[in-house]
Amino acid sequence: MTDELLTLVGADLHEDVARCAAAAGYRIVPGSPTECRREWLRAGAIAVDGHAIDELTGLAPPRRAGIVMVTAGEPSAETWRAAMNLGAEYAVALPAEESTLVGLLTDFRAPATNPAAAIAVIGGHGGAGVTTLAAAVALAGADLGPRVLLLDVDDLGAGIDLALGIEGRAGLRWQDLTVAAGAMRASALHDALPHVDDRLSVLAPRPDSHHPIAVEPVVAALDAARAEGDTVVVDLPRAGGPVTDAVLDTVDLVVVVTTATVPGAASTRQVVTRVRRHGVWAELAVRGPAPSGLRAAQVAATVGLPLLAAYRSDPGLPGRMDAGRLRITPRSPLGRAARAVHRAADRATRVAA
Known part of the structure; x- marks a missing residue:
């Protein structure tokens, strides 16, 4: 504390x-x-x-x-x-x-346990690779800490459970939750959700549902997990809205993901402006390659955020994900970027403390 x-x-x-x-x-x-x-x-x-x-x-x-x-x-x-x-x-x-x-x-003022970090990942433009990085951050968090809750609040996306290969596993989805804020316990929530393993649980939209994700269960899940010391990773949609606003008002760190292109940087500036209105610390992750030779540091200077990580795409990753689920190693470009996110989250929580 x-x-x-x-x-x-x-x-x-x-x-x-x-x-x-x-x-x-x-x-x-x-x-x-x-x-x-x-x-x-x-x-x-x-x-x-x-x-x-x-x-x-x-x-x-x-x-x-x-x-x-x-x-x-x-x-x-x-x-x-x-x-x-x-x-x-x-x-x-x-x-x-x-x-x-x-x-x-x-x-x-007696010593007590700090709540773990809450991290949101949002795209600066379409196709930036947000879901892949968010899933990698969650997997890295499960290796680094006791328990991770991964929240996919993009109800128009393909679903982060698909990227992790658990879309067919039994468990609750957003549309199954009607609990109000303050009435949820993280331990019970973890037991009810689809799991990647015993440390990582995933709460994603039901793909066949036409009901949008409501603010109340999102806030309840975030608050419950943070109160019990779980690391929370949120895959945010680029479009604004009440759910996005509620997440940005709660998390400790926002990771904005972009590519090393001029159009990508221009679009990302608009997203950064919206994120900053919430007073939350934000840093930039730049995914290569850079077709025009634009450097990650130049992209960061253009959008006005500290550069958290620059990493290259893995051309074999889509095929491996189609064949099973996302797997990362600590020394892979994606794995290093994911761990850099956790280091940045630790810095953000120390600054807040």
Whole structure:
């Protein structure tokens, strides 16, 4: 956890909370209940007032420790129950109980396990190779950590389960989920999904369904996995929409994939502009070859993102995928790019911390 205090309080309580945070050694991170998903699990502690609790109740973020309700008076029984449902165990009246709040915040700084990284992969243009890289990142994550949840939220794509050779395996798809945010447990979700192996589970659209993927189950799956320390990899569609916006508001790192071409770079600039509106850290992966000799560093400079990885296409990969499923080795170009993504995600989460 970090030494940051996410404050979801009104102006009437802000100065009191800030004074207590400074005394306990925290840095204040002001937030909005409707736009705090990324910070909700990353912050060392959270201070919420009654108005914020009312808003959060409708949004149902995952329960967590380190939440304290701050009030200017006695909270109602209904507000107190809603706060406890979020994970709050304490209510502090300010300014009378400032010393109590300082003590609680100090106790919350005990070491705890950080949530694992959440990574989104999005194309700068059509045919950039997003699904292949996202699948490779998930496979590499399963080699590097205990458990990975791979989410394919592109309901117009071929399906990342097809790339992994598990499209015929039993398990839930997006259209089977009706669970609301905050009501899902990652361990149960993993058991219900198609698996590549015991470390990697995949949630993809049902190809024969005409129902679009809904925002609520996507947010629920992301929140549940992050809360239990799973690495999450999301294959995002290039077109915007509510699902894409919700993912970009939650993940720690966005990997924008492009090719080393002038039209590809021009299209990618537009995608990068949209991604940046969400305040999420983004880096660029450039897939070769470069027919005109355009260098990956030049592409990165053109689109305005740090260069994460430059890797060449494997001409034999499509045939191998048609014959079975995607397999990568750590030393292959795709394998090195996938591991570079995980290193970038580690950097992004450390910066957030």
